[in-house]
Amino acid sequence: MQSRKHTRGRTAASPLRRIRFFTILGLLIPLSLISVLIWAMAQIQPGPSPSGAAPAFPRDTPSLILAGEGQEASWQLRLVNSTHPLPGDWDPDLSVIDPITGEKFDSRALEYLRAMLDAMEREGLQPLVCSGYRSYESQEAIFQQNVETALCQGYTQEEAEEQAALWVMPPGCSEHQSGLAADIVSAENQNLDETQEDTPEQAWLHAHCQEYGFILRYPQDKTELTGVNYEPWHYRYVGEEAARDIMSQGLCLEEYAAPPTA
Ligand SMILES: [Zn+2]
Known part of the structure:
Protein backbone atom coordinates (compact mmCIF):
# COMPACT_ATOMS: atom_id res chain seq x y z
CA MET A 1 0.00 0.00 0.00
CA GLN A 2 2.68 2.28 0.93
CA SER A 3 4.42 1.54 -2.31
CA ARG A 4 1.33 2.26 -4.40
CA LYS A 5 0.54 5.44 -2.59
CA HIS A 6 4.08 6.52 -3.03
CA THR A 7 4.06 5.78 -6.73
CA ARG A 8 0.70 7.54 -7.27
CA GLY A 9 1.88 10.48 -5.27
CA ARG A 10 5.01 10.89 -7.37
CA THR A 11 3.26 10.66 -10.70
CA ALA A 12 0.53 13.15 -9.68
CA ALA A 13 2.81 15.74 -7.97
CA SER A 14 5.87 15.62 -10.19
CA PRO A 15 4.95 18.23 -12.88
CA LEU A 16 3.73 20.63 -10.21
CA ARG A 17 6.92 20.22 -8.22
CA ARG A 18 8.98 20.80 -11.30
CA ILE A 19 7.14 24.03 -12.03
CA ARG A 20 7.65 25.15 -8.43
CA PHE A 21 11.29 24.13 -8.55
CA PHE A 22 12.01 26.06 -11.73
CA THR A 23 9.97 29.07 -10.53
CA ILE A 24 12.04 29.22 -7.31
CA LEU A 25 15.23 28.66 -9.26
CA GLY A 26 14.22 31.41 -11.67
CA LEU A 27 13.79 33.81 -8.76
CA LEU A 28 16.84 32.70 -6.80
CA ILE A 29 19.38 33.05 -9.61
CA PRO A 30 18.65 36.73 -10.40
CA LEU A 31 18.40 37.53 -6.68
CA SER A 32 21.77 35.90 -6.06
CA LEU A 33 23.31 37.78 -8.98
CA ILE A 34 21.92 41.09 -7.69
CA SER A 35 23.27 40.33 -4.19
CA VAL A 36 26.71 39.51 -5.57
CA LEU A 37 26.63 42.70 -7.66
CA ILE A 38 25.68 44.84 -4.63
CA TRP A 39 28.39 43.19 -2.55
CA ALA A 40 31.00 43.74 -5.28
CA MET A 41 30.05 47.42 -5.63
CA ALA A 42 30.31 47.89 -1.86
CA GLN A 43 33.86 46.55 -2.02
CA ILE A 44 35.02 49.21 -4.48
CA GLN A 45 33.36 52.15 -2.71
CA PRO A 46 35.93 54.44 -1.08
CA GLY A 47 35.58 54.12 2.64
CA PRO A 48 37.51 54.32 5.86
CA SER A 49 40.66 52.24 6.10
CA PRO A 50 40.38 49.09 8.14
CA SER A 51 41.29 49.75 11.70
CA GLY A 52 44.85 48.68 12.32
CA ALA A 53 48.00 49.74 14.06
CA ALA A 54 48.27 53.12 12.35
CA PRO A 55 46.33 56.00 13.90
CA ALA A 56 43.04 56.68 12.14
CA SER A 135 59.53 86.27 11.15
CA TYR A 136 62.57 87.47 9.20
CA GLU A 137 63.30 89.97 11.98
CA SER A 138 63.18 87.46 14.80
CA GLN A 139 65.38 85.02 12.85
CA GLU A 140 67.88 87.80 12.25
CA ALA A 141 67.92 88.67 15.96
CA ILE A 142 68.53 85.02 16.95
CA PHE A 143 71.29 84.65 14.36
CA GLN A 144 73.01 87.85 15.47
CA GLN A 145 72.84 86.71 19.08
CA ASN A 146 74.75 83.56 18.13
CA VAL A 147 77.27 85.54 16.07
CA GLU A 148 77.87 87.83 19.07
CA THR A 149 78.46 84.83 21.32
CA ALA A 150 81.02 83.41 18.88
CA LEU A 151 82.73 86.79 18.53
CA CYS A 152 83.08 86.90 22.32
CA GLN A 153 84.80 83.53 22.14
CA GLY A 154 87.49 85.01 19.89
CA TYR A 155 86.28 84.06 16.42
CA THR A 156 86.59 86.50 13.53
CA GLN A 157 83.36 87.90 12.04
CA GLU A 158 83.43 85.36 9.19
CA GLU A 159 84.20 82.46 11.53
CA ALA A 160 81.57 83.65 14.00
CA GLU A 161 78.91 83.64 11.26
CA GLU A 162 79.97 80.13 10.22
CA GLN A 163 79.75 78.96 13.82
CA ALA A 164 76.35 80.58 14.30
CA ALA A 165 75.06 78.99 11.09
CA LEU A 166 75.81 75.54 12.49
CA TRP A 167 73.01 76.05 15.01
CA VAL A 168 70.86 78.84 13.67
CA MET A 169 70.11 79.50 10.03
CA PRO A 170 70.86 82.99 8.69
CA PRO A 171 67.74 85.13 8.18
CA GLY A 172 65.75 83.95 5.14
CA CYS A 173 67.19 80.44 5.36
ZN1 LIG B 1 64.05 74.33 14.89
Missing part, protein backbone atom coordinates in the same frame (compact mmCIF):
# COMPACT_ATOMS: atom_id res chain seq x y z
CA PHE A 57 43.36 60.46 11.92
CA PRO A 58 45.56 61.22 8.93
CA ARG A 59 44.29 58.49 6.63
CA ASP A 60 40.60 58.39 7.35
CA THR A 61 39.79 62.04 6.93
CA PRO A 62 39.28 62.73 3.20
CA SER A 63 39.81 66.48 3.57
CA LEU A 64 43.31 65.83 4.85
CA ILE A 65 44.61 64.05 1.75
CA LEU A 66 47.29 66.36 0.42
CA ALA A 67 50.57 64.81 -0.63
CA GLY A 68 50.94 64.11 -4.31
CA GLU A 69 47.39 65.12 -5.16
CA GLY A 70 46.54 68.23 -7.12
CA GLN A 71 48.38 71.42 -7.84
CA GLU A 72 48.78 72.36 -4.20
CA ALA A 73 50.78 69.21 -3.46
CA SER A 74 54.22 70.81 -3.55
CA TRP A 75 53.89 73.62 -1.03
CA GLN A 76 54.73 71.33 1.86
CA LEU A 77 57.86 70.00 0.12
CA ARG A 78 59.52 73.36 -0.33
CA LEU A 79 63.20 73.13 0.50
CA VAL A 80 64.44 75.90 2.77
CA ASN A 81 68.11 76.01 3.67
CA SER A 82 71.18 78.22 3.26
CA THR A 83 71.24 77.67 -0.51
CA HIS A 84 67.46 77.83 -0.92
CA PRO A 85 66.34 80.89 1.04
CA LEU A 86 62.74 82.00 1.15
CA PRO A 87 61.81 85.11 -0.84
CA GLY A 88 61.93 88.31 1.20
CA ASP A 89 58.17 88.77 0.94
CA TRP A 90 57.33 85.28 2.24
CA ASP A 91 54.10 85.68 4.13
CA PRO A 92 52.40 82.40 5.02
CA ASP A 93 48.87 82.22 6.38
CA LEU A 94 49.38 81.41 10.05
CA SER A 95 47.34 80.12 12.96
CA VAL A 96 48.15 79.99 16.64
CA ILE A 97 49.17 76.52 17.82
CA ASP A 98 48.57 77.15 21.48
CA PRO A 99 47.22 80.40 22.95
CA ILE A 100 49.45 79.98 26.02
CA THR A 101 52.73 80.03 24.10
CA GLY A 102 51.41 82.08 21.16
CA GLU A 103 53.57 80.03 18.76
CA LYS A 104 52.22 79.92 15.21
CA PHE A 105 52.18 77.39 12.37
CA ASP A 106 51.12 77.32 8.71
CA SER A 107 47.31 77.17 8.76
CA ARG A 108 47.25 74.44 6.07
CA ALA A 109 49.25 72.04 8.23
CA LEU A 110 48.14 73.03 11.70
CA GLU A 111 45.56 70.26 12.02
CA TYR A 112 48.25 67.63 11.44
CA LEU A 113 50.46 69.14 14.12
CA ARG A 114 47.55 69.29 16.53
CA ALA A 115 46.60 65.68 15.78
CA MET A 116 50.16 64.57 16.49
CA LEU A 117 50.34 66.49 19.76
CA ASP A 118 46.90 65.19 20.79
CA ALA A 119 47.98 61.60 20.11
CA MET A 120 51.03 62.11 22.31
CA GLU A 121 48.96 63.58 25.12
CA ARG A 122 46.54 60.66 24.94
CA GLU A 123 49.54 58.44 25.69
CA GLY A 124 50.43 60.47 28.75
CA LEU A 125 53.28 62.42 27.13
CA GLN A 126 53.85 66.14 27.51
CA PRO A 127 54.99 67.67 24.22
CA LEU A 128 55.62 71.39 24.03
CA VAL A 129 56.10 73.40 20.84
CA CYS A 130 58.71 75.87 22.01
CA SER A 131 59.27 77.39 18.57
CA GLY A 132 57.06 77.51 15.49
CA TYR A 133 56.94 80.27 12.87
CA ARG A 134 59.61 82.97 12.99
CA SER A 174 65.40 79.09 8.42
CA GLU A 175 62.61 76.58 8.02
CA HIS A 176 60.94 78.26 10.95
CA GLN A 177 60.26 81.19 8.60
CA SER A 178 58.27 78.86 6.34
CA GLY A 179 55.75 78.19 9.10
CA LEU A 180 56.15 74.44 8.50
CA ALA A 181 58.74 73.69 11.19
CA ALA A 182 58.28 73.16 14.89
CA ASP A 183 60.73 72.61 17.70
CA ILE A 184 58.98 70.12 19.95
CA VAL A 185 60.42 69.34 23.36
CA SER A 186 59.34 67.55 26.48
CA ALA A 187 57.64 69.84 28.99
CA GLU A 188 59.79 68.05 31.58
CA ASN A 189 63.01 68.90 29.73
CA GLN A 190 62.96 72.03 27.62
CA ASN A 191 66.68 72.15 26.91
CA LEU A 192 67.60 72.20 23.23
CA ASP A 193 70.55 69.87 23.65
CA GLU A 194 71.48 66.21 23.36
CA THR A 195 69.52 65.28 26.52
CA GLN A 196 66.33 65.91 24.55
CA GLU A 197 66.92 62.69 22.66
CA ASP A 198 66.46 60.65 25.84
CA THR A 199 62.96 61.93 26.58
CA PRO A 200 59.93 59.69 25.94
CA GLU A 201 58.45 62.52 23.85
CA GLN A 202 61.34 62.32 21.34
CA ALA A 203 61.23 58.52 21.32
CA TRP A 204 57.54 58.72 20.36
CA LEU A 205 58.08 61.45 17.76
CA HIS A 206 61.00 59.66 16.11
CA ALA A 207 58.81 56.55 15.78
CA HIS A 208 55.49 58.16 14.78
CA CYS A 209 56.01 61.65 13.30
CA GLN A 210 55.73 60.38 9.71
CA GLU A 211 52.21 59.10 10.39
CA TYR A 212 51.18 62.75 10.73
CA GLY A 213 53.24 64.04 7.80
CA PHE A 214 56.28 65.18 9.78
CA ILE A 215 59.97 64.32 9.47
CA LEU A 216 62.94 64.62 11.74
CA ARG A 217 64.51 67.37 9.67
CA TYR A 218 68.14 67.29 10.81
CA PRO A 219 69.17 63.67 11.42
CA GLN A 220 72.45 62.82 13.07
CA ASP A 221 74.00 61.25 9.96
CA LYS A 222 72.96 63.98 7.49
CA THR A 223 74.78 67.01 8.88
CA GLU A 224 76.93 67.37 5.77
CA LEU A 225 73.88 67.50 3.52
CA THR A 226 71.63 69.64 5.69
CA GLY A 227 74.40 71.94 6.90
CA VAL A 228 72.80 71.84 10.35
CA ASN A 229 73.85 69.90 13.44
CA TYR A 230 71.70 67.05 14.72
CA GLU A 231 68.51 68.47 16.22
CA PRO A 232 66.34 65.72 17.74
CA TRP A 233 63.62 68.31 18.49
CA HIS A 234 63.16 69.93 15.06
CA TYR A 235 60.25 68.54 12.98
CA ARG A 236 59.14 69.65 9.56
CA TYR A 237 55.76 69.09 7.92
CA VAL A 238 56.09 67.58 4.42
CA GLY A 239 52.81 65.62 4.05
CA GLU A 240 52.20 62.01 4.98
CA GLU A 241 53.34 60.34 1.74
CA ALA A 242 56.69 62.16 1.62
CA ALA A 243 57.19 61.78 5.36
CA ARG A 244 56.73 58.01 5.21
CA ASP A 245 59.17 57.77 2.28
CA ILE A 246 61.78 60.02 3.88
CA MET A 247 61.66 58.40 7.32
CA SER A 248 61.53 54.80 6.08
CA GLN A 249 64.43 55.34 3.67
CA GLY A 250 66.52 57.36 6.14
CA LEU A 251 66.71 60.41 3.88
CA CYS A 252 66.88 64.12 4.57
CA LEU A 253 64.80 66.71 2.73
CA GLU A 254 67.80 67.82 0.65
CA GLU A 255 67.91 64.33 -0.85
CA TYR A 256 64.18 64.09 -1.42
CA ALA A 257 62.78 67.47 -2.39
CA ALA A 258 63.34 69.24 -5.66
CA PRO A 259 64.23 72.93 -5.35
CA PRO A 260 61.20 75.20 -5.78
CA THR A 261 60.62 76.54 -9.27
CA ALA A 262 58.60 79.56 -8.17
